Amino acid sequence: MTRMVHCVRLKKEAEGLMVPPLPGPKGQWVFENVSQEAWTEWQVHQTRLINEKHLNLMQPEARQYLTEQMDKYFKGEAVDAADGYVPETK
Template structure:
């Protein structure tokens, strides 16, 4: 199954299931590809590590949700400082 990915603006393989419950998870399932979700998870890990986010802090979780929305929709999002992507 494929979805039209909002991040990469093309049809790509869909996630097998919603990444979390509720309307937000359902929207991600319908509009985000496996590739975009994997890329977000890697970016999220960099943000958590670089910014020393504590996931029990509601403000840190709110920040990550905002960054996730920006990342997946193709808007500008925060970068991990000093991160240089690997050459493919």
């Protein structure tokens, strides 16, 4: 059976994640409040940030930056865009 959550990003009931995507309280919060769809969208944005900003995830500063961006993303606040990224037009 599909687990449903009220997604803070999408502002609607949607299919939830199967397991917490991160360890600790942050992962539990995401598990309880973020849908699979919103998490997938965040992963795409996160990957874009990592690639375009040449982040080294071995550096604590890079991981902290991504955590801050993730918090803003799910709160609906403005997040950094990848330099030079132009969204696809459909």
